[in-house]
Amino acid sequence: MLLFCVFWLSLPLSAIAAEFKVLVVPKAESTRYWQAVKQGAMDAGVERGAEVVFRGPLLQEDVKAQQAIIAEEMQDRPDAIVIAPTHTTRLADDLNKARQRGTLVLGIDSSMEGVDLTSFIATDNRAAGREAADYLLRLTHGKGPILLLRHTDDNGSTLAREKGFAETVAARAPGAELIDSEFIGISVGNAYHNVLELLRQHPDVKAVFSSAEKTSIGCVQALRELHLAGKVHVLVFDQTPEIREALREKYIDAFMIQQPYRMGYLGVATACDALAGKRVPKRIVTEVKLVTDAEELRPETE
Structure with missing residues (x-):
């Protein structure tokens, strides 16, 4: 025993x-x-x-x-x-x-x-989207075109963030133009090419919100190529080494982490x-x- x-x-x-x-x-x-x-x-x-x-x-x-x-x-x-x-x-x-x-x-x-x-x-992803909109509206004083970068049509978390962001911009800054990207792809490469084209089509954009990690990395790559550091207010979701470096170099103003x-x-x-x-x-x-x-x-x- x-x-x-x-x-x-x-x-x-x-x-x-x-x-x-x-x-x-x-x-x-x-x-x-x-x-x-x-x-x-x-x-x-x-x-x-x-x-x-x-x-x-x-x-x-x-x-x-x-x-x-x-x-x-x-x-x-x-x-x-x-x-x-x-x-x-x-x-x-x-x-x-x-x-x-x-x-x-x-x-x-x-x-x-x-x-x-x-x-x-x-x-609470919808609340996070509202917080993101509040932050960018303070920076832009609710004026100028705002670009919403959507991720994909079947992801519950990013859809909720995008909804919270869009409804807050509409409620708090009805005079601001919200440019809806539709869904720009699930890969960094697709996001980069689509954001690059959107920024070229809308050179007067004052603020950008990205709702997901891959769209955020693609967005940062596009901002770098167009040399937009400090010229556009940008808030992205999630973090990676690339996103933290973009914050240090002033390509983005902030990121949100879970x-x-x-x-x-x-x-x-x-x-x-x-x-x-x-x-x-x-x-x-x-x-x-x-x-x-x-x-x-x-x-x-x-």
Whole structure:
């Protein structure tokens, strides 16, 4: 008996059966943003004694890859799925089938339709869009053309940001011309070429808002090519080394950052609470921060 106890105590934590298994499906695995989500999810798993499986597509817009991951992982019957959907509707059938088999489904980062989520943890993206509009309207005094760079027509988070931005400009600066880019593409290359053309077509633009990371990087590249540092007020969403450098060099006035680590952490922690029979909020809002000085960022924020 003593030898058995010593053997059991010497086992690594991974060898001891976890109370719950939580599948976390991000939009992608490779970017810094989703790696921060992963770290938060894994830390919550360690704290709660849960097994966390983190699997996402290689490309951020690959909804079929997310569907395949869900189908494969459901063979092992996870207790909960925490997902950042790449599409507002196309994952509904897959997730509802998981719910019918007793798996809880929680959303993070981006909204979706047709699924009764146990909880949804994300930025209030519509409010973030309104905050972005308020900031640029202060800089421009509500005058001059404003360019809204839209990301894609099936991403819940960016659609909400764009809606909040557009409705705020219309309400607060009815005399300002809002130039709507329509959807400029999901790749940096497409965004760069489209923003370059838009800025050439509208040389009198006073302000620009970009709602997503890839459109933001493409926008920065276009601003550099046209030598527009300090000539146009620009606010972009999310951060990368290129975006921070653009802020330092005055190509943009500010960027907005979310809390990906906290989303990942709360996604898994809330799933564990719900599985343990606790009541959990249907909606948990994580804050955004408007950064006007890249040097203000602490290393853990980056």
